[in-house]
Amino acid sequence: MASVNAQIKRGSAELAVLTLLAEHPLHGYEIAKRIEAQTGGVLRFDMASLYPMLHRLERKSWVKAEWRTLPNGRRRRCYRLTASGRKQIAPLRAQWRAFFQALESVTGFQNA
Amino acid sequence: MPDWKLIVRKNLSVLVVCSPEFGEELATHLEDNYEALLCEGLPPEAAFQHTIGQIEGRCRFWLVMRCLREDLMTRFIHEVALPGLLTSAASCFFYWALALDNIRPKVNWLVGGQFHILPLWWWCLLPICGALGAVLSRRNGGSRLKRIAASLFPSAIMGTLVLLIFVAGFTISGLANHYQLVFTRLESLGLVPPGFVVIPAVFSLLGAGIAEVSTKKFGRRV
Numbered sequence: 035m036a037s038v039n040a041q042i043k044r045g046s047a048e049l050a051v052l053t054l055l056a057e058h059p060l061h062g063y064e065i066a067k068r069i070e071a072q073t074g075g076v077l078r079f080d081m082a083s084l085y086p087m088l089h090r091l092e093r094k095s096w097v098k099a100e101w102r103t104l105p106n107g108r109r110r111r112c113y114r115l116t117a118s119g120r121k122q123i124a125p126l127r128a129q130w131r132a133f134f135q136a137l138e139s140v141t142g143f144q145n146a
Numbered sequence: 147m148p149d150w151k152l153i154v155r156k157n158l159s160v161l162v163v164c165s166p167e168f169g170e171e172l173a174t175h176l177e178d179n180y181e182a183l184l185c186e187g188l189p190p191e192a193a194f195q196h197t198i199g200q201i202e203g204r205c206r207f208w209l210v211m212r213c214l215r216e217d218l219m220t221r222f223i224h225e226v227a228l229p230g231l232l233t234s235a236a237s238c239f240f241y242w243a244l245a246l247d248n249i250r251p252k253v254n255w256l257v258g259g260q261f262h263i264l265p266l267w268w269w270c271l272l273p274i275c276g277a278l279g280a281v282l283s284r285r286n287g288g289s290r291l292k293r294i295a296a297s298l299f300p301s302a303i304m305g306t307l308v309l310l311i312f313v314a315g316f317t318i319s320g321l322a323n324h325y326q327l328v329f330t331r332l333e334s335l336g337l338v339p340p341g342f343v344v345i346p347a348v349f350s351l352l353g354a355g356i357a358e359v360s361t362k363k364f365g366r367r368v
Contacts, residue, residue: 061174062171062174062175063174063175063178063179066175067182080200080205080208081172081175081200081201081205081209082205082208082209082211082212082213083212085168085171085172085175085209085213086212086213086215086216086217087216089165089168089213089216089217090216090220093220101167108174108177109174110174111167111170111171111174
């Protein structure tokens with residue numbers, strides 16, 4: 035069960051990050067804050083989860099990171115989605131949709 | 147304003163092995179977090195304690211462990227282990243091919259009154275394996291040290307094996323007081339490590355060196 039749990043966490047985080055980056059490039063802190071804000075604090079990424087995942091996505095060439103100077107003069111490592119990463123979003127969404135439908139059919143959690 | 151780069155460097159010095167930029171990236175995260183807490187109205191001391199808590203104690207442990215697992219292990223697998231295993235497979239293939247009947251160019255050598263077989267032609271083919279390991283590691287972004295490690299992988303495997311056999315054999319024989327067996331193993335050690343570990347390592351390194359020089363000379367990434 036622990037491995038399934040870890041995989042679910044990992045998969046959901048990847049989809050959330052890729053979806054956010056599909057809009058525009060963001061740096062690590064922005065990604066964490068936006069996910070937290072958009073989910074009402076249900077999903078939170080600490081540094082230990084976020085950065086290893088971002089680096090994993092970078093190694094897969096789904097995202098590309100580069101240092102940018104922000105309007106306030108500060109340098110931040112911003113991540114942007116690559117063409118390869120963009121292609122991953124639809125299959126990942128389909129997988130999650132199938133997962134939730136399967137879960138719903140067993141637990142009926144939607145009607146609970 | 148606390149110097150977050152310095153704090154990260156002190157608290158997470160081990161992460162430098164992952165990437166020199168990584169520490170800087172974490173420092174920017176902490177800086178943003180600290181400022182956001184100040185904007186929320188927290189006093190500086192509380193904001194500092196809250197922020198630094200992300201790289202202390204259990205958080206620090208998990209951060210280091212996950213980063214090492216993701217970055218270091220993955221890179222080690224891609225840049226050393228996989229090229230090294232392919233190099234080992236090529237080395238085994240050459241040894242197997244040469245051991246076939248009719249293509250068995252080995253040299254017998256007299257050591258300590260006994261004849262031993264030296265796989266001379268196998269050694270001559272090992273620079274190809276060494277070069278292969280170095281080239282594959284380079285393709286995956288391996289540093290010079292990792293390229294050397296990948297080319298020496300077969301010798302490292304053989305060395306570990308010989309060492310294990312020797313230690314296990316010596317321990318068992320020693321316990322059973324079979325001094326003759328221990329003596330024989332000691333004598334055989336005089337040939338086995340040079341023949342299957344040290345000399346192959348030298349030939350593999352030669353191949354890695356040739357690959358390195360030719361890559362630089364022709365100015366292209368193989």
